[in-house]
Amino acid sequence: MALEHADVLKAAHLARLGLDEGEADRYLDDLGRILEMVDQLQSLDTEGVAPLAHPLDATQRLRADEATETDRRETFQRVAPAVENGLYLVPRVVE
Amino acid sequence: MQWETVIGLEVHVQLATRSKIFSGASTAFGAEPNTQACAVDLGLPGVLPVLNEQAVAMAVQFGLGIHAEIPDVSVFDRKNYFYPDLPKGYQTSQMYEPIVGPGEVEILFDDGESKRIRVHHAHLEEDAGKSLHEDFHGMTGIDLNRAGTPLLEIVSEPDMRSAKEAAAYLKAIHSIVTYLGISDGNMAEGSMRCDVNVSVRPKGQEAFGTRAEIKNVNSFRFVERAIAFEVERQVELLEDGGKVVQETRLYDPDADETRSMRTKEEANDYRYFPCPDLLPVVLDQAYIDHLRDNLPELPAAKRERFQGELGLSAYDAGVLSASRAMAEYFERVHEVCGDAKLAANWVQGELSGALNREGLAIAASPVSADQLGQLIGRVMDDTINGKAAKQVFQALWHGEGGDESNSADAVIEAKGLKQVTDSGAIEAMIDQVIRDSPAQVAQYRDAEPDKRGKMIGYFVGQVMKASRGTANPQQVNGLLKEKLDALC
Amino acid sequence: MHDQTLTGLAAALAAGEFSSRELTEHLLARIERHDGALNSFITVTGEQALAAADATDALRARGEAGPLTGLPLALKDIFCTQGVKTSCGSRMLDNFTAPYDASVVERLAAAGTLSLGKTNMDEFAMGSSNENSHYGPVKNPWDLTAVPGGSSGGSAAAVAAGLVPAALGTDTGGSIRQPAAFCGITGLKPTYGRVSRYGMVAYASSLDQAGPMARTAEDCAHLLGAIAGHDPRDSTSVARGVPDYTAGLDAPLSGLKIGLPKEYFGDGLSAEVETAVREAIRVYESLGATVREVSLPHTHYAIPAYYVIAPAEASSNLSRYDGVRFGHRCENPSDLTDLYKRSRGEGFGEEVKRRILIGTHTLSEGFFDAYYKQAQKVRRLIRQDFLAAFDEVDVLMGPASPTPAFDLGANKDPVSMYLQDIYTIAVNLAGIPGISVPAGFAGGRPVGLQILGTHFAEAQLLNVAHQFQQATDWHLRRPGFIEETA
Incomplete structure (x- = not known):
């Protein structure tokens, strides 16, 4: 599955990665070769094989419904780049 | 189109x-x-x-x-x-x-x-x-x-x-x-x-x-x-x-x-x-079975039961099962008073009217289901008549009688609303009204027999007034008719 | 002091030959003196280490010391450590001080060990050479012109250089076993789910697993016992009893059935590495083991499957680094998209971006079935290969890497770098445990023998590795670096 420049730009946008033009070109080359390697998968017949998401056949354990966490806002916000009145600040979101 | x-x-x-x-x-x-x-x-x-x-x-x-x-x-x-x-x-x-x-x-x-x-x-x-x-x-x-x-x-x-x-x-x-x-x-x-x-x-x-x-x-x-x-x-x-x-x-x-x-x-x-x-x-x-076995009765099942078992109309059953709070309130009123139709009428009538006027949810009703059930019970056992019952409801709504489950009785007692069913006492009031209303008695006597039924209303009113609303209206009606007809 | 095993140091501390403080001071001095050349640490927590050492010495004085009390370790900088910078080798987290300890960090502290600091690594554990760190490459103590392997290269180099007796690493596609092999130490990747991932910065959640890196299998057994076990905070951690991993170390190997996957001895394997590995297998035969060839027919598809699954999970796991609640934030973002794009564009290095792009692309509409679903199906086939092999043999053996440590800067091409992980990567896809033990040298650089077992067979792997180390002395060799600077 050949990769195009637009695919790289689309992926970069979906992933919110700022790339300059030079970078996009370099990644197009790298990604194209990685996908070429990955495309070997297509040659394998997997008809009837169930996908494996986790290496062990384990099932989800459930947690008791208890509020166990205490307020640690001050600690958590010490590592935050921009906060005010306990809120995280981001550039204005237009709705 | x-x-x-x-x-x-x-x-x-x-x-x-x-x-x-x-x-x-x-x-x-x-x-x-x-x-x-x-x-x-x-x-x-x-x-x-x-x-x-x-x-x-x-x-x-x-x-x-x-x-x-x-x-x-x-x-x-x-x-x-x-x-x-x-x-x-x-x-x-x-x-x-x-x-x-x-x-x-x-x-x-x-x-x-x-x-x-x-x-x-x-x-x-x-x-x-x-x-x-x-x-x-x-x-x-x-x-x-x-x-x-x-x-x-x-x-x-x-x-x-x-x-x-x-x-x-x-x-x-x-x-x-x-x-x-x-x-x-x-x-x-x-x-x-x-x-x-x-x-x-x-x-x-x-x-x-x-x-x-x-x-x-x-x-x-x-x-x-x-x-x-x-x-x-x-x-x-x-x-x-x-x-x-x-x-x-x-x-x-x-x-x-x-x-x-x-x-x-x-x-x-x-x-x-x-x-x-x-x-x-x-x-x-x-x-899954455990959860299913412990599921509460849901609106559709409740509605069916209200109709089938309790004999309510489809409309009443629908209204009373629409919310869990409403259904639970109704069911408690019914449990206390024992009459599903009366319970339904009171919940949808007097109670819902009052709640709507004040914009309250049923959960916030000042009159509890136990109080309303008892009140209806007192109508059913003839302790009070319908008119007095509305007075009791108003009193309960305003917190009179306290919040105990027997507060309906307390209000009835305090306001002296207990219905008079002693025919001797009612007869005495009737005799007094007849004595005090010679003109009306004369009109009654002179009227065609088929017009007299309408004219009796005046006397009933006077007797109820004399009893401050506590006389049993059916008894008053019967006894008045007997006594007036005896005068004709 | 710095030349001893963890087990040896524990005995010396117990015998009162020296205190934990003396040991800690000695190692801190060595780090101070030598790490400039190696760059194996990102953060050294000397003060905290000394305070912790004093506390453990006090514990010992009160007779309350356990087997690991007072032993200094190092932690790959992927483990969250409360109050200490946790960078994951990235500019993105250069300013991040974790507000909590990872579960394994708590467990190691509860066992009485102390941390000397946080070791260098490939950014977000993505790499096989430790050249992808924001903090610069780590050098291999055996040859400062060679890479130490990755992504747990800092941990491997620090142990090999005698800066610390043991360290914790993580392994998503070989990141414990390959640097252990390159640096001539012993490194164990446990079964997926054996060790809690809580507080370990995620790369690829269904593959990541923490494990010990030390001089010997015995040291690894002690550490695994301390960190393994169920953690209610990690849904993928397994509720299964933790055996005493040291109990069976001395069991004889007579009758052990060893399988040699023919796919692990094919094209691309360096002759010198093969010679060393085959020699190691002869040692096992002399210990009473029998050897036969087996096949893992889907080996060839492991790298392609990995480079779908791991980047896909990574692309999602790394979305939280958005410059809003922690981590790098660009200057004066003009709008929300600018905030995201510049913060992430500046905060992530080249390899991380490459994998995020690959993962984003393969998950996107129209590609999901052909890539991700297909890779997951192949993953099942790869696991089946291993489980079928373990029906016939007890353990599998082969090289940990096709070559010894390569030169710094030698592998410029990402795909050829990825292909280096041919022997380690399938193990993560299958979730089985693997250990790399020193098994000789090729061109003066260490060679690692990789031993694989079925799910939860860590005790057996440690026994098999320990018996080899009783019969050989490769694990006792020290790089010239130590003698030169001792």
Whole structure:
């Protein structure tokens, strides 16, 4: 599955990665070769094989419904780049 | 051209768990910003989700409540997109294998007619936080307290054909989740939110028209109004030769219109894939059976029982089973007084009237079900008559008689409303009235016998007045007739 | 002091030959003196280490010391450590001080060990050479012109250089075993789910697993016992009892059935590495083991499957680094998209971006089934290969890497770098445990023998590795670096 420049730009946008033009070109080359390697998968017949998401056949354990966490806002916000009145600040979101 | 409306609803119900779906942070409403957002909710590096058993149980209860298939295995997926109220950059949801399979909900109309609406599936997911747009130097503030609150998203089939049906469906969902106690159903606080998919097609055409998704429709009334507006808009557009665009629209309750949300620069591509931090949820039959056995009686079953066992009309049964609070109140009144029809009349009449006047929910009624039941009992055993009963009700409404269950008796006692049934005492009052009303007695005597029936009303009134309303009206009537006729 | 095993140091501390403080001071001095050349640490927490050492000495004085009390370790900088910078080798987290300890960090502290600091690594554990760190490459103590392997290169180099007796690493596609092999130490990747991932910065959640890196299998057994076990905070951690991993170390190997996957001895394997590995297998035969060839027919597909699954999970796991709640944020973002794009564009290095792009692309509409679903199916086939092999043999053996440590800067091409992990990567896809033990040298650089077992067979792997180390002395060799600077 050949990769195009637009695919790289689309992926970069979906992933919110700022790339300059030079970078996009370099990644197009790298990604194209990685996908070429990955495309070997297509040659394998997997008809009837169930996908494996986790290496062990384990099932989800459930947690008791208890509020166990205490307020640690001050600690958590010490590592935050921009906060005010306990809120995280981001550039204005237009709705 | 005749147009047909096609509506499907996606209802998001916040589940009433104590803690979040994947973390031990509290879900209480109204805390200071970000004080109920723990490391997991904030998506700090290295933290991991663990599923809340109560969220699972509530989702399954809902599924059982709509007679849905409950699959053995359900899987959480990640829905990837960037938004500041979505801390991890993905929402943990269920795309491919939801916890609740196909089911159905019966909706009722005022005329007693009903219709079945199919539910496609219901899945568990986490709520996002909130963006606050007050001015922080031109910035937006993010509060993540709500992030991670468990949501059950209930997706209907496009089975509704009018705004009325959509509102009835939403009410039915509300009624089921509140009966089950899995949500407080508070739409004003956002515990229940609704996205509406609307399209129109020429009547008789099978293929669906292009739909618009209306977001942010957060009351029963707004659902009806948003749909009404949207249908009109689409029909107008089509009749003018235009085309409906598949898009997301926002309902603005102030302007009472739907507006296109600014078209995003690119189509969404959520890149769903199974969440590697969570394992498949496997439910065994014993667990599902246990939940089924402990399900409370749901609105449809209650309605049937009210009609069949208690002999109420379809309309009464529908009204009294519409909410769990109403049904429980009615059932308690019935239990105390023993007469279902009287209980139904009082709850829908005197009580609902008073509640409506003051805009109170039944849970906030100043008159308890025990008090009302006792009051009705006193009418039934002739302790008071109907007129006095209304006085007692008013007194109870205003807190007289205290809040004990025997307060109806206390009010009757204090106000001396006990009905007089001693025929000697009633006869004495009648004799007095006859003595005091020679002119009226003369008129009565002179009247044609078939006109006398109407004229007796005056004397009844006088006797009731003399008894301060406590004389038994039937006794007064009978004795008066005897005595007056004896004078003729 | 610095030349001893963890087990030896524990005995010396117990015998009162020296205190934990003396040991800690000695190692801190060595780090101070030598790490400039190696760059194996990102953060050295000397003060905290000394305070912790004093506390453990006090514990010992009160007679309350356990087997690991007072032993200094190092932690890969992927583990969250409360109050200490946790960078994950990235500019993105250069300013991040973790507000909590990872579960394994808590467990190691509860066992009485102390941390000397956080070791260098490939950014977000993405790499096989440690050249992808924001903090610069780590040098191999055996040859400062060679890479130490990756992504746990800092941990491997620090142990090999005698800066610390043991360290914790993580392994998503070989990131413990390959640097252990390159640096001539012993490194164990446990079964997926054996050790909690809580507080370990995620790369690829269904593959990541923490494990010990030390001089000997015995040392690894002690550390694994301390960190393994069920953690209610990690849904994928397994609720299964933790055996005493040291109990069976001395069991004889007579009758042990060893399988040699023919796919692990094919094209691309350096002759010198093969010679060393075959020699190691002869040692096992002399210990009473029998050897036969087996096949893992889907080996060839492991790297392609890995480079779908791992980047896909990573692309999602790394979305939380958005410049809003922690981590790098660009200057004066003009709008939300600018905030995201520049913060992430500046905060992530080249390899991380490459993998995020690959993962984003393969998950996107129209590609999901062909890539992700297909990779997951292949993953099942790869696991089946291993499980079928373990029906016939007890353990599998082969090289940990096709070559010894390569030169710094030698592998410029990402794909040829990825192909280096041919022997380690399938193990993560299958979730089985693997250990790399020193088994000789090739061109003066260490060679690692990789031993694989079935799920939860850590005790057996440690026994098999320990018996080899009783019969050989490769694990006792020290790089010239130590003698030169001792």
